[in-house]
Amino acid sequence: MNIEQLERRMQAESEILKRESGETGEPGQLRLAVMQGLEQGHSRERQDFPRRGVTFALAAAAVIVLLLFMVPQLQQPSPQTAQVQEVDWGELEGFKRLSQFDMEHESLESAVRHNYIQLIGKSVQSGAYRVTLDAVTADENMIIMLYSATTDDSQEVYGISSARLKESGAGSYLETGNGISGNEVVAGEENYHKYYGKRVFYLDRSKPFPERLEADFQVASVNPGKMGQPKTGTIMADMHYSPRLKISFTLNAKFKQYATRIIYPDERFTLAGHEVSLAQVELSPLLVRIRMAFSNEADKAWPVRREIFQAGMYTEMVSTVLGGQVELKSSTGFSTEAGYERLYSSNMLDDPESLELKIRTQPGEEDGVLRFELLE
Amino acid sequence: MTMTRVEMRKLTAAVPQEEGDFYELVLEHSDQLYSIAYSYLRSRHDALEAVQEATCRAWIKRNTLKHPQAFKSWLIRILIYVCIDEQRRRKRTVPAAGDPMAEAGACDNxxxxxxxxxxxxxxxxxxxxxxxxxxxxxxxxxxxxxxxxxxxxxxxxxxxxxxxxxxxxxxxxxxxxx
CATH class of the missing domain: 1.10.10.10 (Winged helix-like DNA-binding domain superfamily/Winged helix DNA-binding domain)
Structure with a gap:
């Protein structure tokens, strides 16, 4: 076979290959892949840049496909929400302060309240660094991981620059969600040798519930005295990193016993003049997910998407339990092919009497509030 | 490689920093990206994941693009590296019992x-x-x-x-x- 024949063969095969690759499945899958890629990019950027000099690092929950969620999410405080009874965090007391600033606080607190927690308490050490996987909690939709890092006197913890979770069987890393972390505070002073962190990982319900997992961490640190300096964190030469520290564990099977409850409200309403429907609500111990669908195909285009989202950006999710009302904060959201979805923390373990979604179409105006009772 | 008028409008100064513009630019080339990924990975699912990962990496590295007019070729290069990584990962993975060795239809061809x-x-x-x-x-x-x-x-x-x-x-x- 000469060169020309080879070239013609390859060109002929390119046509076959194009037919074989065919359509990408459902319409819009490619667009969704690009959207999710952008979203991942934002998420990874936040992981790679530990916050400096603050008691806690807030991983911004308002990421979501960047296209729709460029304006920071503002939540109007509800005057009717009250505190439910205080929970004793026991061995996890160190995480309680951090959790109060966390978007998944309600999920974690109800999990602690109902002992829906798996204490791990495994540590691994390398040189000046020691990392502990303190605990996890999980349901079909997510895993919340609580971990801590300490250093000896030779280093001060700047942050945990990477926290990942790998499913040992599949050999693949779980999708990372938001997190929060910060130095320990003792009597009002930051302890630069101890650091707490929490990270969310999303699960795909269509895949088997994970069993063996491997968490791996990388700690960022600086020399003693540097944490108090304003420029610390901006000069790469000052930063030191631990090797990847890995901890394996088996996820308690109890977490897969709570099936996700799915409701199809099919409530239609208007945002910015476009019809939207509250298409689906998912309820699980750690997550409340609402899915909105655009009624008109034309509304899925970028400028209209943004307009619709901004019109319905201000939401509240209020759960009524025996002790009063709890606002479930929105942790994040995603654009979807059909519209968009929003994730909220959950207190389903508390068996709430009601769960109300409020969408304020005009900030601060009661007249512009759409209300949906989700547990009817 | 000449840029389309749309690309030039969006890359006026340097790399498109606005997420919306970046998204639209990637989307313009997404069909070709998918096609290239498929030729490397021979799986529709993996090709979509490769496009997703390439978009992610491109966003993170957007400030490294020196010449805005080279956006498409830069993006394709990132995609190819993603595909190479996946091919290497496949070589290290031992298939579990029952796992299909290849996407249905691919082996037949x-x-x-x-x-x-x-x-x-x-x-x-x-x-x-x-x-x-x-x-x-x-x-x-x-x-x-x-x-x-x-x-x-x-x-x-x-x-x-x-x-x-x-x-x-x-x-x-x-x-x-x-």
């Missing part, structure tokens, strides 16, 4: 896509050139821009790749005839 299978035996840098030129209609100039190499180097790689391909095909014929 071994005879029809013989050249593509044979290309796997060609030296990687030659293989990339042959794949992009003959399976994705890219010009040598575009390929050179993608890999940041002089066009003369790409021509040499094309020539050497074809020679290797010819040698492999000759060996295969002799083996079958034996």
């Amino acid at each position: 071994t005879a029809r896509l013989e050249m593509l299978w044979v290309l796997d035996q060609v030296k990687p840098k030659y293989r990339h050139v042959l794949l992009l030129k003959y399976y994705h209609d890219m010009t040598l100039s575009e390929i050179a821009e993608t890999f940041g190499k002089p066009e003369g180097t790409i021509k040499t790689w094309q020539h050497k790749g074809l020679k290797q391909l010819r040698a492999i095909m000759k060996d295969r014929r002799e083996w079958y005839e034996y």
Whole structure:
């Protein structure tokens, strides 16, 4: 076979290959892949840049496909929400302060309240660094991981620059969600040798519930005295990193016993003049997910998407339990092919009497509030 | 590689920093990205994931793009690295019992896509050139821009790749005839 024949063969095969690759499945899958890629990019950027000099690092929950969620999410405080009874965090007391600033606080607190927690308490050490996987909690939709890092006197913890979770069987890393972390505070002073962190990982319900997992961490640190300096964190030469520290564990099977409850409200309403429907609500111990669908195909285009989202950006999710009302904060959201979805923390373990979604179409105006009772 | 008018409008100064513009630019090239990914990975699902990962990496590295007019070739290069990473990962993974070894239908096309299978035996840098030129209609100039190499180097790689391909095909014929 000469060169020309080879070239013609390859060109002929390119046509076959194009037919074989065919359509990408459902319409819009490619667009969704690009959207999710952008979203991942934002998420990874936040992981790679530990916050400096603050008691806690807030991983911004308002990421979501960047296209729709460029304006920071503002939540109007509800005057009717009250505190439910205080929970004793026991061995996890160190995480309680951090959790109060966390978007998944309600999920974690109800999990602690109902002992829906798996204490791990495994540590691994390398040189000046020691990392502990303190605990996890999980349901079909997510895993919340609580971990801590300490250093000896030779280093001060700047942050945990990477926290990942790998499913040992599949050999693949779980999708990372938001997190929060910060130095320990003792009597009002930051302890630069101890650091707490929490990270969310999303699960795909269509895949088997994970069993063996491997968490791996990388700690960022600086020399003693540097944490108090304003420029610390901006000069790469000052930063030191631990090797990847890995901890394996088996996820308690109890977490897969709570099936996700799915409701199809099919409530239609208007945002910015476009019809939207509250298409689906998912309820699980750690997550409340609402899915909105655009009624008109034309509304899925970028400028209209943004307009619709901004019109319905201000939401509240209020759960009524025996002790009063709890606002479930929105942790994040995603654009979807059909519209968009929003994730909220959950207190389903508390068996709430009601769960109300409020969408304020005009900030601060009661007249512009759409209300949906989700547990009817 | 000339830019479309849309690309120029969006890349006025440097890399598009606005997420919306970035998204639209990537989307404009997404069909070709998917097609290239599929030719490397031979799986629709994996090709979509590769496009997703390439978009993610491109966003993170957006400030490293020196010449805005090279956005497309830069993006394709990122995608190819993603595909190479996935191919390496596949080599390290032991399939579990019951796992399909390949996407349904792909194996059946071994005879029809013989050249593509044979290309796997060609030296990687030659293989990339042959794949992009003959399976994705890219010009040598575009390929050179993608890999940041002089066009003369790409021509040499094309020539050497074809020679290797010819040698492999000759060996295969002799083996079958034996």
